[in-house]
Amino acid sequence: MKKFETFVHNVLMNRKKQTLTILLTALAFAGAVMMLPTKLVLAKMLPGKSANTYSIYIDTPVGSSIAQTEALTQCILGKLQKEPEVTDAEVYLGMGSPLDYAGLVKGSAFKRGEHEAEIVVNLTDRHGRDETSFEMVQRLRPALQNDCGKVRPGSVIKLIEQPAGPPTLASVVIELYGDSEQGLRDLSGKLATILASTEGLVDVDVMLDEVYTTFQLIPDEEKIIKSGLSVAQVNQILYLAFEGMGVAIKNSENAQDQIPLFVTLSDATKSVKGRDTESIRNKLASLKLMNQMGMLVPMTEVVTVRQSHSNPTLMTKNLRRYVNIIAETDMVSQVYPLLDAREQIVAQLSDAFEIESTHLFNYRLTDKKTGEVYDLEWDGEMKVTMDTFRDLGAAFIAALVLIFLLMVVYYKSFTLSGIVLLGSFLSIIGVIVGHWVVDLFTTHTFFLTATSLIGFIALMGISSRNSLLLIDFTRSLMQEKGMEKDRAIAVATATRAKPIFLTAAAIMLASTLLASDPIFGGLGVALIFGTLAAVVVSLLFIPVLLMRSDLARHFRSH
Numbered sequence: 001m002k003k004f005e006t007f008v009h010n011v012l013m014n015r016k017k018q019t020l021t022i023l024l025t026a027l028a029f030a031g032a033v034m035m036l037p038t039k040l041v042l043a044k045m046l047p048g049k050s051a052n053t054y055s056i057y058i059d060t061p062v063g064s065s066i067a068q069t070e071a072l073t074q075c076i077l078g079k080l081q082k083e084p085e086v087t088d089a090e091v092y093l094g095m096g097s098p099l100d101y102a103g104l105v106k107g108s109a110f111k112r113g114e115h116e117a118e119i120v121v122n123l124t125d126r127h128g129r130d131e132t133s134f135e136m137v138q139r140l141r142p143a144l145q146n147d148c149g150k151v152r153p154g155s156v157i158k159l160i161e162q163p164a165g166p167p168t169l170a171s172v173v174i175e176l177y178g179d180s181e182q183g184l185r186d187l188s189g190k191l192a193t194i195l196a197s198t199e200g201l202v203d204v205d206v207m208l209d210e211v212y213t214t215f216q217l218i219p220d221e222e223k224i225i226k227s228g229l230s231v232a233q234v235n236q237i238l239y240l241a242f243e244g245m246g247v248a249i250k251n252s253e254n255a256q257d258q259i260p261l262f263v264t265l266s267d268a269t270k271s272v273k274g275r276d277t278e279s280i281r282n283k284l285a286s287l288k289l290m291n292q293m294g295m296l297v298p299m300t301e302v303v304t305v306r307q308s309h310s311n312p313t314l315m316t317k318n319l320r321r322y323v324n325i326i327a328e329t330d331m332v333s334q335v336y337p338l339l340d341a342r343e344q345i346v347a348q349l350s351d352a353f354e355i356e357s358t359h360l361f362n363y364r365l366t367d368k369k370t371g372e373v374y375d376l377e378w379d380g381e382m383k384v385t386m387d388t389f390r391d392l393g394a395a396f397i398a399a400l401v402l403i404f405l406l407m408v409v410y411y412k413s414f415t416l417s418g419i420v421l422l423g424s425f426l427s428i429i430g431v432i433v434g435h436w437v438v439d440l441f442t443t444h445t446f447f448l449t450a451t452s453l454i455g456f457i458a459l460m461g462i463s464s465r466n467s468l469l470l471i472d473f474t475r476s477l478m479q480e481k482g483m484e485k486d487r488a489i490a491v492a493t494a495t496r497a498k499p500i501f502l503t504a505a506a507i508m509l510a511s512t513l514l515a516s517d518p519i520f521g522g523l524g525v526a527l528i529f530g531t532l533a534a535v536v537v538s539l540l541f542i543p544v545l546l547m548r549s550d551l552a553r554h555f556r557s558h
Helices: 002-013 015-034 066-080 133-150 181-196 221-226 231-242 277-285 335-349 381-411 414-425 428-440 450-480 485-515 521-547 551-557
Strands: 053-059 086-093 116-123 156-161 172-177 201-207 213-219 245-250 259-263 288-290 296-298 303-309 320-329 353-357 363-367 373-379
Touching: 002 015, 002 485, 002 521, 015 428, 015 521, 053 066, 053 133, 066 086, 066 116, 066 133, 133 156, 156 201, 156 320, 172 181, 172 335, 172 381, 181 201, 181 320, 181 335, 181 373, 213 231, 213 277, 221 231, 231 245, 231 288, 277 303, 335 353, 335 363, 335 381, 373 381, 381 414, 381 450, 414 450, 414 521, 428 450, 428 521, 450 485, 450 521, 450 551, 485 521
Parallel strands: none
Antiparallel strands: 053 116, 053 156, 086 116, 172 320, 172 373, 201 320, 213 303, 245 259, 288 296, 353 363, 363 373
């Protein structure tokens, strides 16, 4: 440590070396911070984690039959059967799967239509396979959407992974509010097109029912009575023809209850060739009922076919009509695609809408022709990310203020308190640079996550302790030993270097267990590299600041 003491003393006695130390520290801080806007280090709420299962949500066009939805699921199952890591798959036609962590808020429990289905894919244990679940999802997504999407054009196939953090409706969600239903439809379609063309966003979908043609079969009671039939007969034959129904019961000595006999027509018999009134009437003409006089009466004689439009579901939130436009990220952060999408929204919609910012990333769009006002608000995992980083930022500022006030009370000096605070803050250099270094050696992007910020906040106490050791020991040497300021700072730095190194080594070794975790890896990396940066700052930068301050006056005040 004598050599280190001599090195520190030489730096303190040379004004140019002091300036160089301060300048290099400032450049390191500026360079580390600039890694964020230059995207050398990317920020995200939480990275993806490898799970043993994922889900596939299937939404065929509204009005599709269960047979059409099943044909699409069979195509997907055929692709999955070729994957050696897939152990089995569960298919839920016309309904969602039993609720899991992701399905809680993604609407899996509300799947109740023939045009919807869900496939739960189970994989081999993640510790025994080379490919992670999110890598498999990224690889299979384009193949399933391109090949199986042709089975039923207009279908949406979404691959849903288990979230590493709190579940959300989607990674990126646009909540579009407005009073005009048609205006919402038109604008949501444009926004979906923008999201689909944004790099990094996949599985784009508009959560809005399509308006499609329906055919109502209305029994004519007057004609039914004149034909010698009953309304119940007509309703039963119609239901039997298109849905199927129980027609009798069977008793068995092996069953406590009566067994219903269910009759349904074949798929070919039930299907209608075209989607028009004439095709429906031709199908009804083949259905005949025997009246009380033994005559066969065609259904077309007693049933009227009326063509109309479907009634789409109206979605409201806070008593306002709105539409959700959702998108998932393809192994990227939500922040950067969102920023790109915002730029495209302004560029492509400015001709038709007056666009003004309302809150943070939100927009208000006013139609130049009709005057209709639409509010665009961002939600989903992006909102959780912004809220989390905002809260952690507030916690970080609170930690800085509390440390500063505590130091002011202890030292009765704003200068010494500022030195302690600055030394603690500069550990961010190691946090950011550490993420960049680890990203160079990992196959996937290593994001600066919420757990990374938690690690940075935890470093504040460690960094402050290092500075306190130096300042207090320097004060003791100056007041009790009568040393000059430069020698006292050098001796204090060299003497306290060993316990500082040992403490830092213990923290870094303990944090290596966290560094390999998919969720808390950011916390481990922040503690490892942030502690290393805190040691360097404490032993080189803090002594220079102490040398440039009037320690004798500050210590007398203390």
